[in-house]
Amino acid sequence: MKKIVGLTLGIACLAGALNVHASTSAELIVRGTIKPTACNLSMTGGGIINYGDIPSGTLQQTAFNPLAERTTPLSVSCGSTPMTFGLRFVDLQSASKVSGILNALGSGYTETHNYGLGMVSGRRTGGFAVTLRDLRTSTATLFPIMRVGSGGWQSSDGKVAQSPSQYSWRSGTAISPASIPQLTGTIAVRAVINRAQDLDLSRDITLDGRATLELSYI
Incomplete structure (x- = not known):
């Protein structure tokens, strides 16, 4: 008596002593998933x-108060596989923006560059701006480019505008x-505190700026 073995999920079809018709075909299923190279983003x-700590007595009452620049290193690694990728920045405190506050940093800033610093006692703390600098691979210097949505580069x-702007x-x-x-670079942040007269200085005010960096493949 002939034995036929099917390879679908390892199910074996066996014609035995029972009076049944033997199968003359079986289905072979081949599965798998091709995934893009995973890039790791870190700061x-x-x-x-x-x-x-920022003493409240150092703040100007009727003018915005810019703070010194702070930086943090940025790196993206895609292993040994070259990839085209970019970054979007999403403001998680957009409801706390103070209109016009980045004018205290000089020219070249618009409201798209204005990231909120949170609110305390219903009062808006200030804002901050983000800049990408010192972009490099292991062998070459890189220069920032940007597009809005799916527009041209x-x-x-x-200077980093918020999503839907994308940077590469x-x-x-x-x-x-x-x-x-791989990519290395620097994220530079310059914060600006609101006018002292618009803050509740009777209590601690925590700067609470938060933004998400989203890496996307192009």
Whole structure:
């Protein structure tokens, strides 16, 4: 008597002594998933920018109060596989924005660069700006580029506008994302505290700016 073995999920079909019809075919299923190379995004120190204690007496009553720049290293590693990828920045405290506050940092900033610093007692604490700097691969210097949504790429000075703006980097003269296996750089943050007259200085005020960095493949 003939034995037929099916390879579908390891099920064996066996014609035995019972009076049944033997199967003359079996289905072979081949499965698997092709996944893109996984890139790992990280910031030294967990991406925390700490301004420490700020005495309330040092704040100007009727003007915005810019703080010194702070930085944190940024790195993206895709193993040994060159990839084209970019970053989007999403403000998680957008409801706390103070209109016009980044004017205290000088020219070149718009409301798209304004990230909120949270609220205390219903009063808005301030804002901060983000800049990408010192972008490199292991062998070359990179230059920031950006686009809005799915629009065309254009040169950037590194000032980071919020999503839907997306940031990447070029390695040559062509304004298009470079295919690279890893990236290092610096995220520079400059915070601005609101006018003292608009804050509740009778209590501690915690700077609570939060933004998500989203890595996407291009």
